[in-house]
Amino acid sequence: MGKVVIDQERCKGCMLCVEFCPKGILAPAKEVNSKGYHPIECNDEDECTGCATCALMCPSVCIEVYR
Amino acid sequence: MREEIFLGGLGGQGVLLGGQMMARAGMDAGLNVSWFPIYSPEVRGGSTTCTIVITDGRVGSPICERPETMILMDPVAANTFAPQVAEGGLLVLNSSMIEQPPGHEDCETLWVPANDIAVEIGNERTVNMVMIGAWAGRTSALSIEGIAEALQHMLPERHHKHMPANIAALERGAEIGAESRQPGG
Amino acid sequence: MSETQRTREFITGNEATARGAIAGGCRYFFGYPITPQNKIPEYMSAHLPEVGGVFLQAESEVAAINMVYGASAAGARVMTTSSSPGISLMQEGLSYMIGSELPCVLVNMVRGGPGLGNIGPAQSDYWLATRGCGHGDGQCITLTPNSVQELHDFTARAFEIADRYRNPTMVLADAILANMMEPCDVLPPTEMPPADRPYAVGPHGQERERNIVNSLWVDFDEMEEVNLRIQERYRQAAEEITDWEEYGSDEPEVLVCAYGISSRVCESAVDEAGKAGVQARLVRPKTVFPFPSEPIAKWAEQAKCAVVVEASMGQFVEDVRLAVEGRCPVELVGHAGGNIPAVSEVVARILEMTS
Amino acid sequence: MTTDMKQVYAYPDALTEVEMRYCPGCTHGTAHRLVAEVIDELGIKDRTVTLATVGCSVYAYEYFDTDAVQCSHGRAPAVATGIKRVQPDTIVFAYQGDGDLASIGMAEIVHAAARGENFTVIFLNNAVYGMTQGQMAPTTLLGQKTTTSPRGRTAPEAGFPIRVCELLDTLDGPAFLAREALSTPPHVRNAKRAIKRAFETQVAGLGFSLVELLSTCPTWWGMTPLEAIKHVDEQMTKCYPIAVFRDRLAAQEGEQSAESAPGEGE
Numbered sequence: 001m002g003k004v005v006i007d008q009e010r011c012k013g014c015m016l017c018v019e020f021c022p023k024g025i026l027a028p029a030k031e032v033n034s035k036g037y038h039p040i041e042c043n044d045e046d047e048c049t050g051c052a053t054c055a056l057m058c059p060s061v062c063i064e065v066y067r
Numbered sequence: 068m069r070e071e072i073f074l075g076g077l078g079g080q081g082v083l084l085g086g087q088m089m090a091r092a093g094m095d096a097g098l099n100v101s102w103f104p105i106y107s108p109e110v111r112g113g114s115t116t117c118t119i120v121i122t123d124g125r126v127g128s129p130i131c132e133r134p135e136t137m138i139l140m141d142p143v144a145a146n147t148f149a150p151q152v153a154e155g156g157l158l159v160l161n162s163s164m165i166e167q168p169p170g171h172e173d174c175e176t177l178w179v180p181a182n183d184i185a186v187e188i189g190n191e192r193t194v195n196m197v198m199i200g201a202w203a204g205r206t207s208a209l210s211i212e213g214i215a216e217a218l219q220h221m222l223p224e225r226h227h228k229h230m231p232a233n234i235a236a237l238e239r240g241a242e243i244g245a246e247s248r249q250p251g252g
Numbered sequence: 253m254s255e256t257q258r259t260r261e262f263i264t265g266n267e268a269t270a271r272g273a274i275a276g277g278c279r280y281f282f283g284y285p286i287t288p289q290n291k292i293p294e295y296m297s298a299h300l301p302e303v304g305g306v307f308l309q310a311e312s313e314v315a316a317i318n319m320v321y322g323a324s325a326a327g328a329r330v331m332t333t334s335s336s337p338g339i340s341l342m343q344e345g346l347s348y349m350i351g352s353e354l355p356c357v358l359v360n361m362v363r364g365g366p367g368l369g370n371i372g373p374a375q376s377d378y379w380l381a382t383r384g385c386g387h388g389d390g391q392c393i394t395l396t397p398n399s400v401q402e403l404h405d406f407t408a409r410a411f412e413i414a415d416r417y418r419n420p421t422m423v424l425a426d427a428i429l430a431n432m433m434e435p436c437d438v439l440p441p442t443e444m445p446p447a448d449r450p451y452a453v454g455p456h457g458q459e460r461e462r463n464i465v466n467s468l469w470v471d472f473d474e475m476e477e478v479n480l481r482i483q484e485r486y487r488q489a490a491e492e493i494t495d496w497e498e499y500g501s502d503e504p505e506v507l508v509c510a511y512g513i514s515s516r517v518c519e520s521a522v523d524e525a526g527k528a529g530v531q532a533r534l535v536r537p538k539t540v541f542p543f544p545s546e547p548i549a550k551w552a553e554q555a556k557c558a559v560v561v562e563a564s565m566g567q568f569v570e571d572v573r574l575a576v577e578g579r580c581p582v583e584l585v586g587h588a589g590g591n592i593p594a595v596s597e598v599v600a601r602i603l604e605m606t607s
Numbered sequence: 608m609t610t611d612m613k614q615v616y617a618y619p620d621a622l623t624e625v626e627m628r629y630c631p632g633c634t635h636g637t638a639h640r641l642v643a644e645v646i647d648e649l650g651i652k653d654r655t656v657t658l659a660t661v662g663c664s665v666y667a668y669e670y671f672d673t674d675a676v677q678c679s680h681g682r683a684p685a686v687a688t689g690i691k692r693v694q695p696d697t698i699v700f701a702y703q704g705d706g707d708l709a710s711i712g713m714a715e716i717v718h719a720a721a722r723g724e725n726f727t728v729i730f731l732n733n734a735v736y737g738m739t740q741g742q743m744a745p746t747t748l749l750g751q752k753t754t755t756s757p758r759g760r761t762a763p764e765a766g767f768p769i770r771v772c773e774l775l776d777t778l779d780g781p782a783f784l785a786r787e788a789l790s791t792p793p794h795v796r797n798a799k800r801a802i803k804r805a806f807e808t809q810v811a812g813l814g815f816s817l818v819e820l821l822s823t824c825p826t827w828w829g830m831t832p833l834e835a836i837k838h839v840d841e842q843m844t845k846c847y848p849i850a851v852f853r854d855r856l857a858a859q860e861g862e863q864s865a866e867s868a869p870g871e872g873e
Contacts, residue, residue, distance in 0.1 A: 014632030059636030065616035127520035319684035322689025453674035455654035
């Protein structure tokens with residue numbers, strides 16, 4: 001059981017976390033943030049294992065992970 | 068007093084050290100001095116000159132256009148520089164190497180067989196000391212003792228064994244210089 | 253500096269400079285060999301370790317000035333020395349130091365140019381020192397000694413000046429001063445008290461906010477603020493350290509201006525002109541940035557004309573003209589390429605101007 | 608909401624709160640984070656000086672929460688030398704790109720490495736000049752199009768790419784040299800390991816350490832971030848093989864463990 005907290009304002013929607021999430025539970029939001037990016041959201045929190053691969057790959061340093 | 072002295076010779080003849088020694092002796096005698104070298108890009112050989120000013124006033128320019136005294140140790144230096152000696156100035160020339168009297172009509176010339184004397188003394192590297200001794204003997208601008216002491220200060224410890232030969236050379240030169248002051252000398 | 257412990261020695265300008273630096277508290281030297289100042293790095297390499305200092309021969313003048321930048325950012329009293337082409341290569345680094353408000357001392361033993369030039373004496377880096385020091389609105393505070401003694405004393409003092417105004421300070425001399433020997437009352441190596449440099453980087457624990465040494469200010473107003481601060485320090489320096497010497501007649505017909513080695517020539521020329529019946533007064537800047545405009549303006553008021561003497565083709569004369577402000581005609585005696593003006597030439601010009 | 612959970616990935620203490628100005632997917636940010644994590648793990652933040660250089664990472668001094676010096680283009684290794692000669696115990700790292708390090712600053716990096724200066728270089732190689740809008744870098748691949756090699760880099764026109772690690776590996780001075788890629792999770796983990804090794808080498812006083820990080824520039828490569836990391840893996844690593852070229856710390860540790868091993872020796 002894990003949890004990711006993605007800073008929606010800092011996220012630039014680059015998709016690297018989406019690509020490497022082993023559970024495939026990350027995806028861009030429909031809405032844009034104040035800079036015009038579609039920030040990444042977790043769409044199935046129950047599936048998250050807290051493996052932190054998303055944070056490892058995030059160039060914007062906007063993901064915190066709990067387990 | 069103000070003495071402007073130009074030394075010229077070949078690299079290896081001790082032109083720079085000789086000039087430094089004269090200036091240092093002037094400093095030790097409580098006078099204002101400067102020493103300024105010009106040498107060709109070759110480190111050894113080639114023309115070497117330096118200018119010394121010794122004065123009880125301000126040194127001002129360390130460069131002299133028409134030096135009152137020129138101590139010239141080889142034919143090239145003699146031909147190149149002797150014409151620049153001041154009117155009424157003094158040329159001290161190394162007669163062991165220089166044949167033709169250079170310079171101009173209105174100057175005095177003191178001939179010093181410096182290489183021959185250096186050979187007699189047994190140390191051919193004392194040519195500069197013979198020449199400088201002759202100038203000192205002639206002008207009495209600096210004492211031989213003062214010059215020798217300055218040399219002692221400037222020579223590295225390992226060369227101090229050559230001091231007796233250098234002092235002998237200074238003294239032999241000084242005798243020639245002093246004799247030349249005699250009427251008809 | 254311990255004035256009482258001076259010892260009188262007969263040394264070259266280069267050696268006097270190196271020993272002045274150590275007396276001024278310099279403990280770090282970064283440089284690259286270039287004639288006619290090589291005896292300075294040689295002296296420093298031999299003697300800096302004796303006082304706990306560090307000498308490093310850099311791979312280039314570009315690297316040398318950036319090592320100086322780093323050492324200064326770390327709070328050190330640091331110096332580099334070079335000659336004209338090497339100083340050209342340091343321009344960018346100097347600009348960074350000015351922009352980052354860091355002190356350092358550099359010595360320029362100017363040689364004949366432009367280009368590779370030669371190793372003869374020249375004063376043709378006057379603009380490089382007083383207008384140059386890289387891009388942007390910055391200058392080096394510039395001291396102009398004219399004797400071996402002054403090379404020693406000015407270099408020692410340059411460290412304190414650089415610290416006070418947080419700006420590179422240049423000792424501007426030439427190949428003659430570098431190589432000539434004169435008596436010099438040498439200061440002993442100084443024990444440096446730890447300098448108070450709140451801006452320096454380094455270990456700090458939790459004791460202060462982090463320090464950033466930087467000259468990048470994207471915001472125009474911020475950048476202008478830095479510029480205004482730098483200019484305010486220059487204004488302060490003008491008030492506090494502008495220095496010059498005067499020599500000759502109190503009722504001159506001719507004002508003579510020269511700095512450095514040319515001023516030595518002019519001392520003799522003033523004497524000679526006096527003998528020939530023309531009274532002259534020499535004003536000889538010991539600092540050229542800040543520039544002593546006041547005495548020049550004052551004597552220009554009385555004199556019929558000014559003769560400016562420099563071993564360059566009309567650089568220093570511009571500052572004299574700005575100071576004279578049309579009060580009298582200004583004539584240049586200039587030489588270049590390793591030649592320096594002769595006494596006879598200066599005297600002739602003085603006589604010509606007054607006839 | 609997370610009171611019953613433990614934080615397993617946090618924002619590094621050694622980064623400030625300032626938001627990095629890099630393009631989406633640019634791995635500069637990844638590199639910054641890894642360096643900051645290493646600084647935190649080694650507990651050296653209060654004695655570290657960051658050297659920012661010229662290029663996209665020019666603002667590194669705003670991002671790293673350490674003392675910092677902004678350096679002129681290519682000269683960070685000389686600045687680092689100056690700092691370390693004054694303060695040998697300060698941890699200094701220079702963050703340089705390929706233009707800064709391998710073009711204009713080649714002399715400084717080679718000589719600092721040759722002297723074995725005890726500081727660390729983080730070398731971002733993305734084979735292009737990002738800040739000045741996509742011109743050719745000394746590390747641009749043959750055939751790679753840039754705004755100053757519009758038909759693709761060719762050797763007769765522009766010479767060959769420079770392999771910095773291999774070049775520095777010919778010198779005796781460096782104590783640690785490694786090349787890693789910021790492309791996939793395993794590579795990123797290795798990259799962090801190498802960065803930590805480089806800093807540990809400096810802390811141990813062993814001399815010059817450098818980590819080359821193969822990085823992306825989605826913007827000037829004309830790729831999505833995902834295409835860009837794939838390009839790193841499939842193309843860049845062919846020209847720039849991933850390797851640890853030198854690790855004197857490991858050699859030293861080997862010696863120590865041999866010395867302390869029971870039953871060894873007499």
